Amino acid sequence: MDKEKVFELLKENFENKNITKCIFSNMKGDYEYTKIIIKPLIIKNNFIYQFEQFKNNKAYHSNLTIEEAIQKLSTIIENFYQYVVFTTEADIQIIRGKKDFNMKSTCNQKEICSLEHNKVKRYILEEGTPIPFLIRLGIMGEDGKVFKKSYDKFRQINKYLEFIDETIKELKNKKYIDTHIKAVDFGCGKSYLTFALHYYLKNIQNMTFEVIGLDLKKDVIEHCNQIAKDLNMENIEFLTGDIKDFNKLKNVDLIFSLHACNNATDYSLLKGLELDAKAILAVPCCQHEFNQKMSQNKKSEFFAFENPIGKHGILLEKFASLATDAFRALSLELCGYKTQVMEFIDMEHTPKNILIRGIKENPNKNTLEKKLQEYEVYKKFLGIEPLLDTLLKPYFKI
Incomplete structure (x- = not known):
């Protein structure tokens, strides 16, 4: 031809x-x-x-x-x-x-899809289908219609499940899991996402599972356990406790941490490594540590010149937040994970929209050596000794 x-x-x-x-x-x-x-x-x-x-x-x-x-x-x-x-x-x-x-x-005989640029978004949890946990949590009515005031939360839950879906597919492709999965939600709060994970695994993936939600607030955990009991939800449990002390499961397949404040995200990453998690998903929040430590060391390479970011407090705060998540992603890579940093939900719905996802892999020595060099240069440039450096270094693969 x-x-x-x-x-x-x-x-x-x-x-x-x-x-x-x-x-x-x-x-x-x-x-x-x-x-x-x-x-x-x-x-x-x-x-x-x-x-x-x-x-x-x-x-x-x-x-x-x-x-x-x-x-x-x-x-x-x-x-x-x-x-x-x-x-x-x-x-x-x-x-x-x-x-x-x-x-x-x-x-082929493909169905012609809509070409509309602003076509209706299809969700994993479809509106119009009554879903017991969403009804109980006040997100939708008995008819399956999502309440207007709860639509942002409905979108967030579905976005979360999209990431979970992609992650489970990758875990299966890598032969880390088959038809059973163990998952923990650190800092579960009211447990919208923990309940969503349970529903997804049972009704969409048809998998067997063990799901645990952990939070410090005793009254919230009691409420979540009552909902699970009322809805006859099996293989899901909510515990009161600190992330650092969690030891209920071993060899966990997936951990998720949504909006864990400041260093709580770092302890979630550490606990994921301690539990030998195959996949780690974290949506950080309120990253104060880097901002405080960078501000205290004006002799660092970052401040070595008339820095247009460093001289404005609000810009430094935003930069420090991004720098924190970049450091977390790089640290996980040195621990033997393939990482991605993605948008969790549209900016118009929440400013806390960065998701860090790590999937276990087996990087070669040369790759790790380059990443370690990048890690040390980056840390020196910022002029700080982050808590994460102390927490995760024992798990570095080099």
Whole structure:
């Protein structure tokens, strides 16, 4: 198959609006972008193709008309070796060789999805389906309709379950778990997320499990245990106690800590390591330590010049908060985890929106040595000795 026929094939599908998704990868030479993903969208009643173009680990978006998209295709074909084209009728894979193009096509009967840019979000817990724990916690009515005042909490719970879903899939792929999981929620509070995890594991994943929620407030824990009893929820337990003293389970698969204040997050990470957790998820809150310690050491490299951040208290506070979470992620990597730092929920709903996720892996020695060097340079630049350094260093893999 020659280049002209490839272009005509793509042109015809773009013109007829048959494209559901295109992925162009394996860049040729030194083209500006390393990967391009194209999707159809309808924005303000106008049909467009959205180009998501990747360069230096960043994504750049542009919305083009059908004619503009087709015009750009000829350049794209010249600069990539591999194309995967999903249409309403077939999945097409095209590999560019030295002289020709090899094509493999597989028929399908895909349902055409809505192209609306602002389409209704589908949640793991669907509105309209009565869910006992959400009704009991006052988030939805008996008819399954979410109360307006509780919609932010409903969205947060679903976002949490999306992360849990991804994490469980990865744990299964790595053979860390099969059909049983042990999970602990540190600082569970009113236990919206603990109850959500129980419901998800039982009714969606159909797994066996042991779930524990831990909090310092005795009255809150008593209330949570009463809800679990009233709803006949099995294999879930709520305990009163400090994270540092928890020893109810061993070899835990998953720990989660939502909005544990200041160093409570650090003790959650430590306890995750003590329990040999396969996955650690933490949404930190109120990171005061770095801000205080950085402010007390104006001789550090951070303050070595007229620092436009350091001279403004509110900016230093925000920087210190991000620096804290970066240090936590790097520390977990040195403990043998693959980490990701992600947005937990939209900024408009809560400013505490950073989630750190660590999944156990087996990094090689060279990788760990580079990370340790990065760790020491970073700590020196900030000019502090964080508590986390003392807590987690015994678990470093190097």
